[in-house]
Amino acid sequence: MSLDPDPPAELVPSERATGPGGGDMDPEAFRDAAHRVVDLLADYLASVEGRAVFPPIEPGSIAPRFPAAPPERGEPLDAILADVERLIIPNLTHWQHPGFFAYFSTTASGPGILGELLTAGLGQNPMLWRTSPVGTELEGVVVDWLRQALGLPDTFDGLITDTASTSSLTALAAAREAAGLDVAARGLSGRDFDAPRVYASEQAHSSIEKACMTLGLGRASVVKIPTDVDYEMDVVALERAIADDRAAGRTPVAIVATIGTTSSTAVDPVDAIAPIAERERLWLHVDAAYAGPVALIPERRAAFAGWERADSIVFNPHKWLFVPFDASVLLTRRMDALHRAFSLHPEYLRTLDRTSPVRDYNEYQPQLGRRFRALKLWIHLRWFGLEGLRRRIDRHIDMAQAFASWIDDAPDWERLAPVPFSTVCFRWDPGGLGGAELDARNTAIMDAVNRTGEVFLSHTRLANRFTIRLSVGNLRTEPRHVERAWRLLRDAAAAA
């Protein structure tokens, strides 16, 4: 159908796609192909528990199994899906496995996967209201739902980012502007202030240090405040560090408090830190990337006391809220400072919508382009309801507390940190072994357990001791998986 009265000769109708290597997969071919992929994925999810969580793979052994050169001609779906089963699935670390106890879990819930499928197929980019009206407005709705769910006041607004790394970087960039340093415009070089400082405990996540590297503050700007025996920030040391820096002419900018540190899930005393931030007029950023969702449960909010006084809070729905990676939420009382840090108005992004009461989210974060992440969050929250999510988080905490009690009751095992949430830090210690020897034996125990493929643990160091971590957070984890981990650990210790 030519709609032009004078169709130019050089434009002939293009071929329809009838197979690979042609044009796009047309909607019916897509339908057929996608149904096949759904079955492949459902089969994977049904079988994942039978797989080794971390399979025995030699580093560097996978890449050589793929062709070194790109395909010149298109290939049929059969060949591609066969290779998904042959080359991809056997070489995954199975984050979806109920025996995944390493790091902090990320589960991709069923409804969350549906959300990602729709996000991909609907092809949105909510950088401007105009480029995705519902992508933009639903983000506001979902962020506010989450704010309410966490029990935070409506002075908090926010946005969805990819990771806590980006959320914390965004917060610290805003902190620079809120401190009046005018860095977005003038930069940090050759200015009349010296040595910006960001205070975080020595247990804070590496993303804080990385954000400071990226932001041009440098690792040198991060003042690592000592922690107490429970790995919580020493508030007296914090006050002293700020006073010393002021006395030396340095420029305090922000304090980062962590609710649920990565190593041991320690809780910095935010209720004691917030008044210091207020008195010193420093931005207070709370990193609750892992533990944040616990605040969905009103009875468990004691750990979060004072966080409502923060300037910004990050928590990751892709961790303990079971939303597929990636989804981080930055809540803030200072959207204006984010805007000063990141707003630009090139002509090709100007729209007539700017006079209206809508927001162009790209002006509040480092990236211009944005995924439509609100969609999967909205579907996920509606499927589970807050009640369903609370119940699961509660059960995870119960499982971890039970595991902690087994450690506490076992004479040859030692718990190495409090367990405020669902992560247990521990080691085998039968007595009589020195530090290096004990570290080596615990490393061997963890490796032996991981080699069984039934569970997957990771480690950290606490007070210079090799520390095994068991973090409960996968949606599919049942008590029997935690029990099995404990059995495997004892077996490995007996054989060590």
Add this chain to the structure above:
Amino acid sequence: MSLDPDPPAELVPSERATGPGGGDMDPEAFRDAAHRVVDLLADYLASVEGRAVFPPIEPGSIAPRFPAAPPERGEPLDAILADVERLIIPNLTHWQHPGFFAYFSTTASGPGILGELLTAGLGQNPMLWRTSPVGTELEGVVVDWLRQALGLPDTFDGLITDTASTSSLTALAAAREAAGLDVAARGLSGRDFDAPRVYASEQAHSSIEKACMTLGLGRASVVKIPTDVDYEMDVVALERAIADDRAAGRTPVAIVATIGTTSSTAVDPVDAIAPIAERERLWLHVDAAYAGPVALIPERRAAFAGWERADSIVFNPHKWLFVPFDASVLLTRRMDALHRAFSLHPEYLRTLDRTSPVRDYNEYQPQLGRRFRALKLWIHLRWFGLEGLRRRIDRHIDMAQAFASWIDDAPDWERLAPVPFSTVCFRWDPGGLGGAELDARNTAIMDAVNRTGEVFLSHTRLANRFTIRLSVGNLRTEPRHVERAWRLLRDAAAAA
């Protein structure tokens, strides 16, 4: 099945999920639900051409249609999918529509959507080799496939990021380290160098300026080099700017050249800029976010002459390679500098794999967590083959050149820039109208065309003239859509 000889009393088997609000959607429930979503999405793709590309939506009208409070109880899938059809789909800007000619297109190809579905369901996070062996190694494979496809030498390595904003920020952070400024460690404040400088044309994308804001260099660090009548960087002005800065004691760090600027897709003369960068020992970053895929076609590589001498190159498969958003590729000859800019080794991320010849990609970029983007690229490249992608890109260029010829042949229309790729800049100009009046009439013409819903155009300003842009890049665009745009433009002009 209790595997523990002494199962603790408090751990009872949890309920199975049988419906919403319970545990997860089990694999069979997921299978059924996902088949329904596939049909919904295939129906959407089959119907998208019948929808208004940009629907008539009042800003702020969507959010009030969602509940103000989060759902306490889980809801059934029926209710959620009904709302997808009722509230989500009618309020999208339809990037998947063949009449999408605004900005630069992003198409989510069928095979690309399948890749996103698998990415979500397989739940990977290739931040470390250990957290996704195939996610890590396939990224290396796919990046190298793309390098070969673009005709770049094997001295280029790289990684996949979310957006060109992140790719360019990453490159400029590396440039600081390559310049010996040691910013990652020491920061930019109070140092013995002054005023770092990044050179880019006045037509460079806002992401360069934003990256400099984020990196603590500030907007002040961006030296905007004038362009010639074709909006290409003036190389003489570039040399002069560098010399002036050196004479004034400032610190040149990097040059950003653009192959395919956002406003007019102008091509900076990289073959003339590269020797300057080499002589001045400045990092050369090439922004080919939009136009990069044209280099898949050997006969069209003239526009890319010299880019093989760049330190880094960004191009976005989510633009003109039809991969679902998000997918940007940063190619670089200086992975070592990226590593210096972003590497950190906290204990909880240490693995025994570090002694092996594998890479932990988180050490080369701002974020720790990472999506498994290589999977969708791999599926997409195999389905189309390079030959299939080249053919489609060629046809897009042909369609745009035809449209440009219609503009050139029409007495009341004026082309405002060269058309090196698939984007045409133009305006209606019957003669005798002043600048502001002509701008207003062209704004009205564009708005009238967009209100038809058949096509969607955006604008820019070139030489202070309101400029309508028509950018061909959607996988489904056929000659008849371009013809229709031309008819609608003429009708709107006649009615103006």
